[in-house]
Amino acid sequence: MKHLADMLIEQSREKKSVLVVGLDPDPRYFPEFLLNRMESRTNEEIAAAILAFNRIVIDAVAEEVVAVKPQLAYYEVYGSHGIHALEQTIAYARTKGLLVINDAKRGDIGSSSEAYAKAFLADGPMAGDMVTVNPFLGSDGYLPFVEEAQRQGKGLFLLLKTSNPSSHEIQNLTLQNGDLLYFKLAEDLSELMRTTAGENGYSFIGAVVGATYPAEAERIRGLLPHCIFLVPGFGIQGGKAEDLDVFFDENGNGALISSSRAIIYSYREGRENGEATTEQEMLQAIKNAARTAKEQINEVRLHSSANRG
Incomplete structure (x- = not known):
């Protein structure tokens, strides 16, 4: 069974990319050909539009990214229909040879964590290749995920220093030892x-x-040289390409850079509210945005690795 980290690095070398695109489908921003008059639609109809949206995004980015990252909240809000759309999205991404990171941020204790780990890392319809995990309940909260990932040849990403502005309120608390x-x-x-x-x-x-x-990433990298970073916040959240070099090692490996809204809603740029977008225009805009993001990231990571090498 191939090691998940080795699979990621092989994919990144083959595609010359470390880009991950988040699948955060918000129906309010869908073009009319996918969904109109959202307020009168059922959950089943909205979930069908989500799946159609995701398929277009996946088709557009498949050659530019190593993985897609569904954010589960966008699916759970539509109940069983939304979860079914997630399952179908995962299946479709796999037909395109893409790895799937379920951005679930799950964490519990004992048997509950074991159940979550099986749901997201075993062989069920909602299982991907990796899952995000909240480790702040302690080791009995995240070790079941580690054990299941090891059994299945999959992986996980533990929340460590998240991109949101208020992350310092908890994650930067000073302990008694300083x-x-x-x-x-x-x-x-x-x-x-x-x-x-x-x-x-x-x-x-x-x-x-x-x-x-x-700055925090550089400090963490010094302590965790064997850790692949999943790096959200690039793009709309304020993360800049020129700051990404510290996330990578001297070979340009060690990090996956995630972008969601800046890519999947790029077709809205420069358009007035209500202006029609065709499927082909949507697909091409997303493809161009993904390619641009990949090139921006590569310029930093490859230049940085050449300098350090």
Whole structure:
């Protein structure tokens, strides 16, 4: 069974990309050919539009990205119909050879975490290749995910230093020994990541580290050399391409850069509210936005690795 981190790195080399596109489908922003008069639509109709939207996005970005990242809240809000759209989205992404990161941010204790881990990492219809996990309940909350991922040849990303502006309120709390909370968690994970590394030196246990915090990322990278970072916040949230070099190692590996709204809603740019968009215009705009993001990221990571090499 191939190690998940090695699969990611092989995909990134083959596609010359470390871009991940988030599938955050908000029907309010859908073009009319997919959904009009949302207020009069049933959950079943909205979920069908979500699936159609996602298929267009996946078709547009498949050559430019290594993975797609469904954010589960956008599906759960429509109940069983939304979850079915998620399951079909995952299945469709796989037909395009894409890895799937379920952005679920799950975390519980004992048997509950075991059940979550099976739901997202085993072989059920909602399972992807990786899942985001909240580790702040402690090790009995995240170790069931580690164990299931290891059994299934899959992976996970533990929340460590997230991209949202208020993340400092908890993650930057100072402990009695002077460490910040997020850094203490990184210290606790360092040996586990070292001992689960694959052929390329990276563990299937990754961490979420926001693009909006490059200084913190540089410090975490020094402590976690075997950790692949999932990096949200690039684009609309304020993360800048020129700040991304610290997320990568000397070979340009070690990070996946995620962008969602800036890419999947790029067809809305420059259009007035209500101005019609065709399917082909939508697909081409998303393709162009994904390619531009990939090139911006590559310019930084490849230039940085050349300098450090």
